[in-house]
Amino acid sequence: MIKDIRTFSDLLEICTNENKTICEVFELQEANFQEISVEQVRLRVKKALDAMKNAIEIGLTSKEKSISGQCGDDCVRLKERYSKKHAIFGECFEKITTYALATSEENLRMGKIVACPTAGSCGIVPSVIIGISEEYKFDENTQIDALITAGAVATIVSYKMSLAGAVGGCQAECGVASAMAAAAVTQMFGGSVKQILNAVALCLKNILGLTCDPVAGLVEIPCVKRNPFLAINSITAFEFAISDIESKIPTDEVVDAMAQIGELMSPTLKESSQAGLAKTKTAVEIDKKLKDKYKGKI
């Protein structure tokens, strides 16, 4: 059995030599790894895709707040506004932003979501794959291909850095999710492997240094709204990459930089809520209010 693929340059080489897409290479690798058929791999990916669609559907109409009461009703607000006046970037933008928000809000109200790669970043990949597929009529197989491509990106990154905010900051969560989405959309529009890798690099270069400093230590502020923002980031990366604009720094080196920045980032900015946004005057007030509220319960 061939060695598993751990760098983007190896991925490019294998895809080029075997004349295969990233999806084809990775679904086969996964089938070998799990000792199952490629069809079974795809079926499992379809299950995740279906769960993503389900989360969007429920999340789009719910106004239920999270346990903390801080978040949960913004998607409905965004939808209402779009129903009166369209987004200036059109309906595809509307779908991506509402779907990302719907999924993230469903997550914080303890609904069922798909960690992609993490729960805090669960809205980004689904909103892009599903929103764009609805607009451009991509079929289910194309969506499964896209999700496998997205998974391949996160898998390769994960060999260099842990995909956890506590280790790499939000770069490793929403940042990587954004790069996954960029790869997915480039795959759906028939981009080459090289274009996909450029989309990943361009996307990541624009989230380097992203901290994880959530208010009151909860997956709420700024995580929920960050999902739609970084979903749109992936579209910018796609538009550039599909136009054959190259990242001057190769994808693997960008990932190396991200891993290094993650290591250098102060622990106070990595999911510990000891600095940054989490220690602003208002955040401290929110934190205190929540602690008082829970006192009776814990």
Next chain:
Amino acid sequence: MKQSSLFNAIYPIMIGPSSSHTAGAVRLGLLARNIFGNNIKNITFKLYNSYAQTGFGHGTDKGLLAGILGLKVDDIRIKNIFNLPEAKNLNYKFEYLEDFNRHPNSVDFIMESDDERMYIVGNSIGAGNVRIIKINDFSVKISGEYNTLVINYKDVAGMISKVTGLIQLQNINIASLICDRNAKGEEASMCICLDKDIDLDIVEKIKLIPDVYFVKNVKKLES
């Protein structure tokens, strides 16, 4: 570094909001249940550090209890677990502590049935991955990724050979083996990760080896 599955990146399907604080909590609860058995009467959960400080907002308490009751990470009943009949039949309590010698996301399970009491320590190490690191006084390493045999025995020569010899009868590959002991000749423990499901009659044979105190066949978690 170990090979990673595609499904670490686009899974699990889970109840939110946090892979470490919610899904990880469910998985720790499930492992504790797999180790102790499903006859728990009383249980105390001791949550430490970040689990204690942000656990309420993340539903960590709900996740831990759900796991102990055998619910999977994607079970929509987790959200209202306290109202579930199964929860009402269990005598449980939560304690919230700080101990910076411990992992940031750490929990103790103190479990009792009619005839057994057990103390288990678990950590949620990120991205929904978990480790049980202690059973009673013994260091163990159980991740839920493998079927794991946990054996508690008197520290005597030849024990590893006897146990692995029995496993070999079924031709199962051993992925890893970790041993620990209190002191020479006293109680010791062994954690054996297996690549396949072991037959129950082999587990029974291991139980019959002289100086073996207990054997737990801890099932791996479904991802």
